[in-house]
Amino acid sequence: MKLLLYIGSRTVSMLLTLLVVSALIFLIINLPPGDYLTNQLAELRATGQEAGVAKAEFLRHEYALDQPLWRQYLIWLGAAPGPHGFNGLLQGQFGWSFEFSAPVSEIVGEALWLTILLNLSTIVFVYVMALTLGVIAAVKARSWIDYTTAFIGYLGLATPNFLLALILFYYGHKYLDLPIGGLMAPEFENEPMSFEKARSILAHLIIPTFVVGTAGAAAMMQRLRASLLDELSRPYVETAIAKGMPPARMLVKYPLRAALNPFVADIGTLLPAMISGSVLVSVVLGLQTIGPALLTALKTQDQFLAAFILVFVAFLTLIGTLVSDVLLAMLDPRIRIGEKRK
Template identity: 75%
Template sequence: MAILRYALFRTLTMFATLLVVSVLIFAIINLPPGDYLSNQINELRATGQESGIAKAEFLRKEYALDRPLWEQYLIWMGFAPGPHGFSGMLQGEFGWSFEFDRPVSEIVGEALWLTVLVNLAAVLFVYLIALPLGVLAAAKSKTWIDYTSAFIGYLGLATPNFLLALMLFYYGHKYLDLPIGGLMLPEYEGQPMSFEKMKSVLIHLIIPTFVIGTSGAAAMQQRLRANLLDELAKPYVETARAKGMSEPALLTKYPLRVAFNPFVADIGTLLPALISGSVLVSVVLGLQTIGPVLLTALKSQDQFLSGFVLMFVALLTLIGTLISDLLLALLDPRIRFGGRGQ
């Protein structure tokens, strides 16, 4: 029951945080003067195209962009009725992209699940690489294994993602015949999911997963090594060793569990870091994720599109934090579920 109460409390906290984040996102995307349509109106006036101005003015009223910012926010979120009644984020209406002249839902439809897929693959890659290398480096401290893993880690941290993407882009295709660019073959774009399409996506995932996850894996490996070395130096480990406990049992019984806490807590920060770090990689590799879409929307001040993408990233961040909090509560018995402990 304690874990259920804690999960409910954290879920409610997550939604409250998301509400605050939505206010900040809306305020930030409206910080630059004007918006897409007002900028377009100014350009049309400068060139004397009066017919285009009438259309832009109509769209401003159609999407409530002529109203005060606080009212625009309430309509965008679906808390207040707009020109078409209640039709905001809460009702599943994400607005219109003026840059692409299409509904936001159509633009981000396939890009959303591809973004989630790429970043989940990167998270799995990070943990599959960082866990064994970090534990091995700590267990074999000051040996060639430790130095080799440290060298790999520093190499991963020092190499820019876009440079690594370009290198693998060329050598992966030349020597391993890996596909160049994108997350699927062109003939599968816009097609319903099938075995062949999923196979194409998985093959195309190899390079992006490696590129996006490398720096995260290197940083996490170093943190796990440092945490585990700190635990292995504590008196209770020396006591267990003196009592004749074998090294593998001694390592996994308590030190590894305690050292895992920051490792698990990193889930909350890893997802947003991977998504933000993958924007440039997505542009270089031509990935059909929301990264390039967000970049275009921010540059053109396409507020409905950029607002939705930022809200989606915020939601992923909060979900990652929720997962890490629940795993920490299960992993470490010292964490109290019900506030003030027994």
């Protein structure tokens, strides 16, 4: 019951936080002078294209860009009526992309799901690699195994993602016949999901997952190793071994469980870090994620497209934080949900 109440209160807090974050995102995007249509209007007037000027002026009114900034935000959010009534995020309308001349929902439609899929596969890769190598490095501390895993970790942290993408782009295809470019074969784009399309997506996920997840796995492995080494030096470990508990069982039941706290807490920051870290990788490998669209939107001041993508990333951050908080409460009996400190 306490867990359900906690999840409910955290959900309300998450929605309020998302509201504040969306307002800040909209404000920051509009801090540079002008917008997409203002820049276009200046260019059209300079070249004397009156027909284009009339169309741009019509679009400014159509999407309420001629309104004060606070009202633009409320209309985009769907909390205030615009030229077409209440027609914003709350009503499922994400706005219009001026750069691509299409609704934002069409631009990011399939890209959102592919982004989520890529990041979920990356998170699984990060946690499996970090947990395995971190535990081995801590148990075999100051041995050749520890030094080898440390070298792998430092190599992962030091190698830029885009450089690693280029290396695997060439050698992965040459020696392992791995598909390169995109997250599916070209013939499956804009096609409904099928077994062959799913298989193509999974094959194309191998290189991006490894590239995006390498740095995160290396950093988490080092944190887990340090945390587990600290737990293994505590007196209760020697007591458990002295009482005859098998080392493997003792490791899993006590030190590893206690050392997992920061490991689990990283879920909240891992999701947005994966998305931001995959932008250049997506451009290099031609991935159909929201990364290239975000980069284009920010460069061209396509405010509705950029704002939606950034709000989506903020939403993933809050979801990850909620998941990590709940898992921590279930993992560590020292954390009491809903209990006030006396």
